[in-house]
Amino acid sequence: QVQLVESGGGLVQPGGSLRLSCAASGSIFxxxxxxWYRQAPGKQRELVAAITRGGSTSYVDSVKGRFTISRDNxxxxxxxxxxxLKPEDTAVYYCNAAPFMPNWGKGTLVTVSS
Numbered sequence: 598q599v600q601l602v603e604s605g606g607g608l609v610q611p612g613g614s615l616r617l618s619c620a621a622s623g624s625i626f627x628x629x630x631x632x633w634y635r636q637a638p639g640k641q642r643e644l645v646a647a648i649t650r651g652g653s654t655s656y657v658d659s660v661k662g663r664f665t666i667s668r669d670n671x672x673x674x675x676x677x678x679x680x681x682l683k684p685e686d687t688a689v690y691y692c693n694a695a696p697f698m699p700n701w702g703k704g705t706l707v708t709v710s711s
């Protein structure tokens with residue numbers, strides 16, 4: 598069972614940037630499509646960005662043009678570059694397969710606040 602460890606979250610001011618990383622204990626190439634999800638307080642977890650094994654990407658409308666997902670299959674790592682952050686981006690961010698596997702990591706907290 599592949600373990601996923603997210604990192605890179607923190608407190609950032611509106612308009613700022615963060616880069617999240619997700620390290621997998623096994624082959625993400627074997628898994629296939631990967632995604633970044635987020636869960637804000639009181640809300641359901643949502644898929645915000647996904648990337649196929651070959652590198653095709655898709656985004657939820659609220660992050661299009663601001664977030665970029667990428668992957669390094671050799672390093673078994675998935676990234677999420679987040680620019681022009683807004684307070685409504687505040688959430689715990691998780692990576693997982695897309696569609697997701699049963700096991701989730703602990704996530705990384707992103708707080709956007711002045």
